[in-house]
Ligand code: HEC
């Protein structure tokens with residue numbers, strides 16, 4: 001390799017010195033020589049091809065398996081074995097041997113296809129990790145040696161006692177229980193109510209209204225839905241619904257500021273609209289949520305304590321719900 005490089009440099013210096021038109025035959029010959037030497041140098045680059053078990057599996061293990069493994073992997077795509085990966089997901093194959101640019105898996109980690117993976121990002125994969133996976137695809141999807149340390153079962157990451165709950169902890173629940181419908185192209189076609197649960201940003205997006213009010217779980221329709229305080233209860237294909245641990249994890253996440261994967265809390269979406277459903281405990285309590293009712297509130301169909309109602313309003317800077325309309329509902 002080193003001798004090749006020295007020869008290459010010599011050849012190039014020769015071409016530069018002899019670049020006069022009268023010596024074009026020599027120039028041609030030296031360019032040919034340089035090209036030949038370059039090709040000679042290639043096998044050593046090819047020897048660096050990544051393999052699944054040695055190079056790719058450790059990345060997937062750390063960043064993807066929390067959602068893409070087990071009996072109900074996100075998007076129907078298991079990444080916990082080479083066989084599952086090659087089989088692909090709901091959208092078909094995700095890797096094309098020799099063609100990283102045509103491989104959905106590569107496009108997702110580069111962010112060319114959305115939502116970008118891992119769904120918990122940012123942080124996304126590092127440049128070196130992305131290059132490693134690209135080299136593996138470009139090199140023909142070689143399996144390589146199975147390492148002694150077999151991929152262990154990956155459980156959902158749980159915060160340690162006293163640790164802040166972040167998106168990293170709740171995202172696998174949304175990915176495996178909600179995204180099958182609340183995604184661009186889910187079971188019901190476009191996402192119901194336009195609500196995407198496939199990234200941190202979309203989960204908190206303001207859009208027409210917010211479904212997560214950082215710091216105020218009771219004002220978050222997302223939590224009301226998984227608790228069954230608001231109908232229809234989510235996930236819509238339940239039972240089984242979420243278990244008590246999952247629900248309290250989501251509640252803690254919202255109460256602690258609905259932080260992103262890096263632990264930064266979200267801003268209170270001052271002025272954003274909400275649409276909530278639940279049962280009136282007293283005239284200004286929706287279940288456990290304090291309602292700010294005043295002269296600005298329109299009250300329809302004479303709701304009384306005990307009635308199931310719909311509340312429309314806005315979030316003020318303290319995260320409270322300023323009610324614009326309170327209406328009794330049939331069910
Ligand atoms: C927090 C959960 C989560 C993590 C972590 C995650 N994914 Fe995903 N992944 C999803 C969800 C949900 C979808 C479906 C989203 C959609 O397409 O609307 C998806 C879709 C995909 C798809 C498209 C599948 C298809 O058939 O179209 C690929 C490829 C993919 N993920 C690869 C990865 C890779 C590689 C990693 C790790 C670097 C990763 N994912 C990490 C949740 C996750």
Ligand code: HEC
Pocket residue numbers: 173174177178179180181182187188192193195211221222225226231232234235236237242275
């Ligand atoms: C089988 C499909 C399906 C699944 C799975 C599902 N949803 Fe839904 N979701 C719907 C439909 C349909 C609606 C609209 C009808 C309604 O409001 O009851 C909806 C509405 C919602 C709403 C109200 C949106 C708004 O604008 O007020 C929230 C919040 C929600 N879902 C959260 C979730 C969460 C969280 C999960 C997972 C724990 C989930 N959904 C799983 C189909 C689904």
